[in-house]
Amino acid sequence: MTRSMGDLPLRLMSPLLLGRPRAPRILERKLMVYRHLWLTFVAGFFEPVFYLLSVRIGIGKLVGNLTISGHTVSYAAFVAPALLAASAMNGAVFDSTFGVFFQLKYQKSFDAILATPVTVDDLAAGEIGWALVRGLMYATAFLLVMAVLGLVKSPLAVLALPGATLIGFGFAAVGLACTSYMRSWQDFEFVQLAILPLFLFSATFYPLSTYPRALQVIVQCTPLYQGVAMERALTTGTVGPDIIVHIAYLLVMGLIGLRIASRRMRVLLQP
Numbered sequence: 001m002t003r004s005m006g007d008l009p010l011r012l013m014s015p016l017l018l019g020r021p022r023a024p025r026i027l028e029r030k031l032m033v034y035r036h037l038w039l040t041f042v043a044g045f046f047e048p049v050f051y052l053l054s055v056r057i058g059i060g061k062l063v064g065n066l067t068i069s070g071h072t073v074s075y076a077a078f079v080a081p082a083l084l085a086a087s088a089m090n091g092a093v094f095d096s097t098f099g100v101f102f103q104l105k106y107q108k109s110f111d112a113i114l115a116t117p118v119t120v121d122d123l124a125a126g127e128i129g130w131a132l133v134r135g136l137m138y139a140t141a142f143l144l145v146m147a148v149l150g151l152v153k154s155p156l157a158v159l160a161l162p163g164a165t166l167i168g169f170g171f172a173a174v175g176l177a178c179t180s181y182m183r184s185w186q187d188f189e190f191v192q193l194a195i196l197p198l199f200l201f202s203a204t205f206y207p208l209s210t211y212p213r214a215l216q217v218i219v220q221c222t223p224l225y226q227g228v229a230m231e232r233a234l235t236t237g238t239v240g241p242d243i244i245v246h247i248a249y250l251l252v253m254g255l256i257g258l259r260i261a262s263r264r265m266r267v268l269l270q271p
Contacts, residue, residue, distance in 0.1 A: 048086065073236050077235070084235075093191065096127060127176060176258075
């Protein structure tokens, strides 16, 4: 029974591993490792929840309601899906950067893994797959909190879970590709330098219309904005044709990142 339950995330994620038959073994290894690091795993869930609660009981009462595509929603309902998207981004980026860099440069666990029949492509797909599993777990718990607080306005919100997984895929793949170019821990300052502006200026806390027109165009080109707009449309029931653009953007971003990551890791790990 324990084995069956432990294999459940592997079966759920297998369609996303891009035909890599040994990539689920990387996921299995991650699950075994995190059984002993469950406190660290759970702690990552609370940051967006605290943000949400602060908005729900604090600033949200001052701002009042907002109008999205003709629908009036509370400020908390406006911000909540954006925090869901940001949580998916943060989890994917930190899993595919800090954790991967430590294993690659110091722990040398990748060298040991590649001594088995696992290939570099399996390894890259498995690492990204784990970031998706972790992000999906966080997204599920966060969406439940949103529902309890009455911030889910549409039954389409259930699609926010695969939406969060897609966000995680895009950012995890790009994060893994960027990690392959990092030389030391000091390079991670650039990760923070990229993540913070995305978090603050992707229409996370303010409607896009509040920005100057030139800045609106820039914001609409950023990856987190695509995720925020997609999740907000699903949870508020304001889905339109533009959601296809958001999905395509994140999917292409992930596929390109995975291709670059596989190529770079092959250079780094294969003699």
